[in-house]
Amino acid sequence: MTTTKSEQIFEEICTRISAITRENGYQSDIGNNLHRGWLASLIHDDDQTFPVIAVQRGPVTVNNRNGLTVKETMAVDLVAAVRGLDDSGRDLYRIVYDIKRALWTSARGLADIPGVLEVQFGSAEPNLWPDGKTKLSFIAVPVEIAYTETFPRP
Numbered sequence: 001m002t003t004t005k006s007e008q009i010f011e012e013i014c015t016r017i018s019a020i021t022r023e024n025g026y027q028s029d030i031g032n033n034l035h036r037g038w039l040a041s042l043i044h045d046d047d048q049t050f051p052v053i054a055v056q057r058g059p060v061t062v063n064n065r066n067g068l069t070v071k072e073t074m075a076v077d078l079v080a081a082v083r084g085l086d087d088s089g090r091d092l093y094r095i096v097y098d099i100k101r102a103l104w105t106s107a108r109g110l111a112d113i114p115g116v117l118e119v120q121f122g123s124a125e126p127n128l129w130p131d132g133k134t135k136l137s138f139i140a141v142p143v144e145i146a147y148t149e150t151f152p153r154p
Contacts, residue, residue, distance in 0.1 A: 002152070004149065005072070005115055005147050005149040006060050006072070006074045006147075008113060009074060009076075009116065009145050009147065010055070010057060010076065012110060012113055013055060013076060013078075013103065013110070013143075014036060014055055016102040016103055016105070016110075017030070017031055017034055017053060017055060017078065017099065017103075018031045018032075019031055019102060020095075020098045020099070026098040026101070026102070027094040027095075027097060027098055028051065028091070028094055028095050029051070030051050030052075030053045030095050030098060030099075031053075031102075033049055033050070033051060033052045034052075034053055034055065035052060035053070035054045035055070036054075036055050037054060037055075037056065038054060038056055039052070039054035039056070039079045039081055039138065042054065042081075043081075043129065043134060043136065044134075050081060050082055050136075051080060051081060051082045051083075051091070051095065052080070052081050053078060053079065053080045053081075053099075054077075054078075054079045054080075054081075055076060055077075055078055056076065056077040056078075056079060057074075057075075057076060058074070058075030058076055058077060058142075059074075059075055060072050060073070060074045060075075061073045061074075061075075063146070068150055068151045068152075068153065069148055069149070069150045069151075070148065070149050070150075070151070071117070071146065071147075072146070072147060072148075072149060073144055073145065073146045073147075074144070074145045074147070075142065075143070075144050076142075076143045076144075076145070077141070077142050077143070078099055078140070078141040078142075078143060079138055079139070079140045079141075080092060080095040080096075080099070080138060080139055080141075081129075081136055081137065081138040082095075082136070082137050082138075083135065083136060084135055084136070084137065089126035089137075089139070091137075092126045092137060092138070092139040093126070093139075096124050096139060096141055099141050100121060100141075103119070103143070110145060113147075115147045115148045115149060115150075116145060116146070116147045117146045117147055117148065118145070118146040119143065119144070119145050119146075120143070120144045120146075121141065121142070121143055122141070122142030122143070122144070123142075124139050124140060124141045125139065126138070126139045127139065127140075
């Protein structure tokens with residue numbers, strides 16, 4: 001079975017995020033606690049440790065097609081959470097800095113992956129968990145990756 005381009009990109013993002021540790025020169029150890037999936041599924045788990053980062057897949061949009069080659073855009077949300085009320089956002093913004101650095105470490109960052117055309121970061125703003133009871137601060141870093149995928153002939 002062939003691995004799709006979106007799977008390759010998602011796995012590369014997870015690999016780079018998991019490298020975010022103080023031992024590797026980053027400002028946080030968020031890479032030690034990576035979850036593939038939704039942050040909400042972790043919040044009320046008593047065994048969950050923090051800080052944590054959830055790598056959440058978003059939609060894949062087909063932009064255009066030329067024969068067997070398709071240009072697509074994939075959305076991924078990188079959602080980091082820390083225990084407590086990080087009112088200033090200091091810890092969360094350090095994690096955002098680490099995320100951007102991890103995804104751009106090489107000359108072109110994720111654009112080093114064959115077929116990746118462009119990587120864009122959206123704006124990230126710290127928030128408190130919305131139920132009012134859970135003492136948790138989080139920040140979502142939206143990332144969009146444009147790429148081409150060429151399908152083999154049937």
